[in-house]
Each structure stands twice: as C-alpha cells, then as structure tokens.
Amino acid sequence: MKNSTETARERLQKLMVRGSEILGSKYPILGGAMTWISESDLVSAMSNAGIFGVLASGAMDGDLLRNEIELTRQKTANNFGVNIILMNPKLHDLIDVCGEQKVSGVILAGGIPDRSITDKIRAYGMKVIAFAPSLTVAKRLFKHGADALILEGNEAGGHVGPLSAMVLIQAVLLNMKDYPIFVAGGVFRGEMFASLLQLGAVGCQLGTVFACCRESTAHKNFKEALLKADGRNAVLPVQLDKRFPIAPVRAVENAGTEEFIAKQREVLAKFDKGGISAEDAKLTLEHFWAGALRKAVREGDVERGSLMAGQIVELVKEERSVREITDAFLTEAENFLAAHGYPG
Numbered sequence: 212m213k214n215s216t217e218t219a220r221e222r223l224q225k226l227m228v229r230g231s232e233i234l235g236s237k238y239p240i241l242g243g244a245m246t247w248i249s250e251s252d253l254v255s256a257m258s259n260a261g262i263f264g265v266l267a268s269g270a271m272d273g274d275l276l277r278n279e280i281e282l283t284r285q286k287t288a289n290n291f292g293v294n295i296i297l298m299n300p301k302l303h304d305l306i307d308v309c310g311e312q313k314v315s316g317v318i319l320a321g322g323i324p325d326r327s328i329t330d331k332i333r334a335y336g337m338k339v340i341a342f343a344p345s346l347t348v349a350k351r352l353f354k355h356g357a358d359a360l361i362l363e364g365n366e367a368g369g370h371v372g373p374l375s376a377m378v379l380i381q382a383v384l385l386n387m388k389d390y391p392i393f394v395a396g397g398v399f400r401g402e403m404f405a406s407l408l409q410l411g412a413v414g415c416q417l418g419t420v421f422a423c424c425r426e427s428t429a430h431k432n433f434k435e436a437l438l439k440a441d442g443r444n445a446v447l448p449v450q451l452d453k454r455f456p457i458a459p460v461r462a463v464e465n466a467g468t469e470e471f472i473a474k475q476r477e478v479l480a481k482f483d484k485g486g487i488s489a490e491d492a493k494l495t496l497e498h499f500w501a502g503a504l505r506k507a508v509r510e511g512d513v514e515r516g517s518l519m520a521g522q523i524v525e526l527v528k529e530e531r532s533v534r535e536i537t538d539a540f541l542t543e544a545e546n547f548l549a550a551h552g553y554p555g
C-alpha cells in the first residue's frame with residue numbers, strides 16, 4: 212500500500228530488504244555464475260559493488276574451487292556464493308569445500324536437487340538457492356528446504372528451460388508471493404527490477420551484461436562478439452531429430468552453429484543406414500560443443516567456440532564496470548518509482 216510520505220528511495224530500500232537479507236548483500240541482485248568467467252576478479256568486483264557475486268564451479272574440482280574462494284576473499288570482505296552444477300561428478304567434494312570455507316550461499320544449477328543435497332548444504336549453515344522451472348517444482352524445493360529460488364526465463368544466456376520469464380513470473384511468482392523468489396533472464400534495466408520487486412520478487416539475477424563488463428576476464432573477442440550481436444542472434448541450437456535431443460544452450464550464432472546442423476545431418480544419415488549405434492550418435496552430438504565455451508571465453512575463438520549469451524545482448528552495447536552497471540540499475544529503479552507516485 213502506498214504511503215504518501217515515503218520517498219522513492221525509501222520505497223526501493225524497503226522492497227530490497229528481504230532479498231538483501233537472504234543474500235547478505237547490500238542489494239538483492241545476484242551476479243549470475245558463468246563458467247570460465249565468474250572467477251575471483253569478477254565475483255569480488257560484484258560483491259564490492261554491493262551485489263552478490265557467484266563463483267562458477269562448472270569447470271573446477273575441489274582444489275581449484277578452494278583456491279578461487281580464497282582468491283576472492285583476498286579481494287572482497289563482502290559475501291559471495293558458489294554455483295554448483297548438480298551433475299558434476301565432484302558434487303559432494305565441491306559442497307564440502309564450500310562448507311569448510313564457510314561460503315554464505317550455494318546456488319544449485321542443472322537439475323532439481325533432492326533432499327539429501329539441500330540438507331547437506333544447510334547442515335554446513337549455508338543458504339541453498341535453486342532454479343525452479345514450474346510451480347510444482349518450486350513448491351517441492353521450498354518443502355525440501357531451499358532458502359530461495361530463481362526463476363530463469365528461456366531468454367537467458369547459457370543452458371535454459373522451456374518457459375520465458377514472463378510466463379514463469381505469472382505461473383510461479385504470482386502464486387507464491389510470500390516465498391523468496393529471484394527472477395533471471397533478460398533483466399537489464401532498473402525499471403524492470405523495480406517492477407519485479409513490486410510484483411513480489413525479492414530480487415534479480417543478471418548474467419550476460421556482466422560477461423561483457425570491464426572486470427570480466429573473458430577474451431576481448433568474446434566481449435566484442437556479444438556487444439555487436441542483436442537479440443535475435445542469441446539463439447538456441449536447431450534440433451533436427453527428436454530421437455536425438457540437443458541441449459538447449461542459448462548463444463550468439465556463429466560458424467559453429469551452422470556446422471552443428473551439418474554434423475547432426477551427417478550423424479543422422481549414418482545412424483539411419485545402420486553405420487553407427489544410437490549411443491555413439493548421441494555421444495558424437497554431445498561432444499560437438501565440449502570445451503567450446505572455454506574456446507570462446509579463453510582463447511577468443513568466436514567462430515568455433517560457444518558464445519553463450521542471452522537475448523538481452525539486444526541492449527548490452529558497451530563495456531562498463533560492475534559499479535557503473537549497478538549504479539545505473541539502481542538509479543533507474545528509483546526514478547521509476549519516483550515516476551509512479553513516490554516523491555524523488
């Protein structure tokens with residue numbers, strides 16, 4: 212309910228309280244983990260700017276993660292989290308490292324965690340945040356002890372679910388207003404952030420915009436390719452045959468995108484002629500993109516590497532610092548509230 216004496220800044224502060232408390236950060240904004248990109252430099256810059264940086268453990272084992280956590284701690288005194296992919300064979304080691312290092316929160320990606328995993332993380336005193344692709348799963352995850360959830364729309368960069376953020380907001384967030392839910396996928400402007408908070412979200416997660424920021428150690432070719440791309444260039448791979456499902460990974464199209472279609476054609480023809488088993492066909496297609504994100508992010512191979520990015524590349528047009536991005540975002544949010552009845 213609007214209180215006429217409340218200023219736009221006070222209103223925004225109030226809207227941000229719940230999410231900030233959960234994350235232990237000044238602002239309820241998660242710097243979404245990005246494999247090969249979300250390492251100590253970027254994550255510490257995020258946490259120093261008041262948002263909640265998240266280290267990506269996708270390409271790490273326990274020792275590498277421990278080292279990265281220690282490096283991040285040397286660069287920031289603020290809280291940050293660790294993103295762990297559930298199918299990582301080192302899942303338990305990675306959780307143990309986070310627990311020993313007293314990381315404040317673990318973000319579980321790449322599936323739906325079962326209770327033993329959420330219990331294990333909580334037993335270390337760490338918060339558990341997971342992704343919910345539907346209302347049913349969201350309810351189950353909260354029942355299993357998740358401290359907060361992220362609704363990530365199909366427009367996001369990297370591995371995505373089938374539904375857009377717009378649909379998830381109405382299907383999940385609006386039905387679970389008392390629960391702590393963050394929204395990800397295509398969030399770029401502070402007006403959107405303020406609107407989501409008003410709808411009941413406790414905060415947001417942003418990825419692509421930070422892949423291109425000054426503190427991101429991604430190769431300059433990678434950043435330039437994203438900054439140059441339009442939203443319609445950030446596509447999901449084409450799947451030629453339902454028998455061989457293709458992982459839905461949103462990335463800016465390049466030569467690799469076309470070659471992957473040709474590869475599917477070749478493998479399918481071979482399979483249909485009995486020249487290759489279904490298992491081998493599946494593995495060949497799975498292996499096509501193996502190592503491709505590293506190739507693009509580290510080596511700057513923007514033709515054959517994977518340029519994972521969300522549709523929001525439509526709006527990401529310049530390389531700014533994390534602080535500049537955060538400050539602009541918050542100013543836009545405040546101005547939006549000021550324009551909607553809260554005095555500036």
Ligand SMILES: Cc1cc2nc3c(=O)[nH]c(=O)nc-3n(C[C@H](O)[C@H](O)[C@H](O)COP(=O)(O)O)c2cc1C
Pocket residue numbers: 242243244245246248267269294319320321363366367368369370395396397398416417418419420422518519520521522523
């Ligand atoms: C290059 C890249 C790599 C990503 N890697 C991961 C990852 O390792 N784990 C994860 O949970 N999400 C990953 N994501 C998703 C982001 O954390 C975030 O949820 C997403 O980018 C938000 O949507 P946006 O790109 O529209 O801002 C990645 C995204 C990008 C662009």
